[in-house]
Amino acid sequence: MQREISRRSLLIGSAAAAGAVAVGYQFTRSSEPESFDYSRVASDWEALRASFELDPNWVHMAGLLLASHPTPVKLALEKYRDELDKNPAHYYEHHAQQLELGVRQAAARYLNGDAADIALTDSTTMGLGLLYSGLKMKPDQEILTTEHDHSSTHASLAYRSQRTGNEVKRVRLYGDPDKASVSDICERLATAITPATRVIAVTYVHSSTGVRLPISAMAEVVAKANSGRAEEERALLCVDAVHGFASTEIDLQKFGADFLVAGCHKWLFGPRGTGVLWGRREVQEALQPTIPTFSGLSDFGALHTPGGFHSFEHRWALKEAFDLHFALKPARVEERIHELNRQAKEELSKLGVVRLYTPMSDDLSAGLICFDVNGFGPREVVTGLKDKSVIASNTPYRVSYARITPSLLNNSAQVEETIKAIRAL
Ligand SMILES: Cc1ncc(COP(=O)(O)O)c(C=O)c1O
Numbered sequence: 001m002q003r004e005i006s007r008r009s010l011l012i013g014s015a016a017a018a019g020a021v022a023v024g025y026q027f028t029r030s031s032e033p034e035s036f037d038y039s040r041v042a043s044d045w046e047a048l049r050a051s052f053e054l055d056p057n058w059v060h061m062a063g064l065l066l067a068s069h070p071t072p073v074k075l076a077l078e079k080y081r082d083e084l085d086k087n088p089a090h091y092y093e094h095h096a097q098q099l100e101l102g103v104r105q106a107a108a109r110y111l112n113g114d115a116a117d118i119a120l121t122d123s124t125t126m127g128l129g130l131l132y133s134g135l136k137m138k139p140d141q142e143i144l145t146t147e148h149d150h151s152s153t154h155a156s157l158a159y160r161s162q163r164t165g166n167e168v169k170r171v172r173l174y175g176d177p178d179k180a181s182v183s184d185i186c187e188r189l190a191t192a193i194t195p196a197t198r199v200i201a202v203t204y205v206h207s208s209t210g211v212r213l214p215i216s217a218m219a220e221v222v223a224k225a226n227s228g229r230a231e232e233e234r235a236l237l238c239v240d241a242v243h244g245f246a247s248t249e250i251d252l253q254k255f256g257a258d259f260l261v262a263g264c265h266k267w268l269f270g271p272r273g274t275g276v277l278w279g280r281r282e283v284q285e286a287l288q289p290t291i292p293t294f295s296g297l298s299d300f301g302a303l304h305t306p307g308g309f310h311s312f313e314h315r316w317a318l319k320e321a322f323d324l325h326f327a328l329k330p331a332r333v334e335e336r337i338h339e340l341n342r343q344a345k346e347e348l349s350k351l352g353v354v355r356l357y358t359p360m361s362d363d364l365s366a367g368l369i370c371f372d373v374n375g376f377g378p379r380e381v382v383t384g385l386k387d388k389s390v391i392a393s394n395t396p397y398r399v400s401y402a403r404i405t406p407s408l409l410n411n412s413a414q415v416e417e418t419i420k421a422i423r424a425l
Pocket of ligand 1: 064065123124125126150152203205206240242243263264275
């Protein structure tokens with residue numbers, strides 16, 4: 001039934017008007033995928049939810065892990081897969097460069113950036129690996145990271161350090177996560193930066209606690225530390241932004257990072273196996289490519305897009321995920337996600353048996369809620385919720401918590417259902 005809704009009712013008439021067959025699973029054979037009526041889902045959260053083929057028997061509260069493909073992404077992906085199956089060599093030869101550029105342009109439009117500065121990767125982890133292995137550093141320069149990052153950041157930095165000898169230091173940016181504050185985070189960062197700090201490796205929204213870092217305020221701290229430093233001595237603010245990417249509004253002109261890495265197969269609902277690496281124009285020289293590109297272009301984005309033949313249908317269909325989120329409007333998406341998360345946090349805090357670790361404040365959180373239930377380990381909470389048809393996750397960190405992710409995949413009734421299931425534990 002859901003398939004019927006997503007495919008029939010959401011295909012736009014324009015393709016049909018142009019003489020194309022736009023019904024069911026049939027596709028035209030032009031180089032462009034079927035048009036999709038973004039305006040329909042852009043104004044109606046339930047219509048958007050209906051464009052996913054998620055199993056309706058579950059409440060999906062682990063959306064931070066891996067995306068389900070919404071209709072426009074699925075249509076594009078199937079279209080490109082069909083074309084590659086028919087004639088891989090010719091389709092690649094005639095379309096690859098243009099389609100890849102189209103993805104980078106759609107990303108630039110969504111992020112208020114420039115396509116020339118955006119590279120395409122396969123995941124956050126690939127982007128972090130490319131970034132931290134490729135940054136040019138003198139032997140005596142240091143890397144400053146935090147205690148809150150994902151293993152993809154810490155392992156990338158450790159490999160780098162093993163290869164080049166650059167020391168990696170860690171700072172704790174807050175004590176109790178629910179009591180984190182912008183001023184405390186900025187003070188701790190300022191204290192940890194030394195004249196030898198060349199790379200500052202942080203994570204925008206911590207999947208360990210749900211804390212969202214105030215990146216633009218932190219960028220001011222870094223700018224202050226950089227005043228008077230020569231170009232090759234300047235500290236570079238590098239951000240794993242995967243969990244704020246499409247759950248909060250990111251405007252690259254204001255965000256504050258020097259380099260941003262994100263996977264697109266989580267909150268953005270891009271094809272599984274996609275991601276981006278962005279570099280601020282003024283510091284791009286600091287990054288050396290690691291994997292040769294096949295893109296045929298020479299700007300930063302092309303140069304840092306790893307080459308080799310790929311799962312191109314996934315890469316090219318990423319354009320539709322950016323177009324979808326552009327139509328949804330980033331500020332509106334952020335507000336919707338805050339609204340659902342506020343509802344969940346307020347209800348959880350009323351239960352009396354739940355310890356919340358994620359801050360209540362919208363400014364310091366985004367989409368992830370980490371918590372404990374008295375008398376239960378995080379795994380027990382996740383298992384208990386599973387028995388009640390709610391899919392949660394537990395944080396894969398040294399100190400683990402239970403975690404839910406109210407997102408565009410959910411609505412207020414599902415948040416209520418989740419709280420009810422937690423209460424029933
Ligand atoms: C903060 C953070 N960074 C990176 C990753 C890995 O992301 P990807 O699967 O895109 O490599 C995760 C995993 O969800 C994560 O939580």
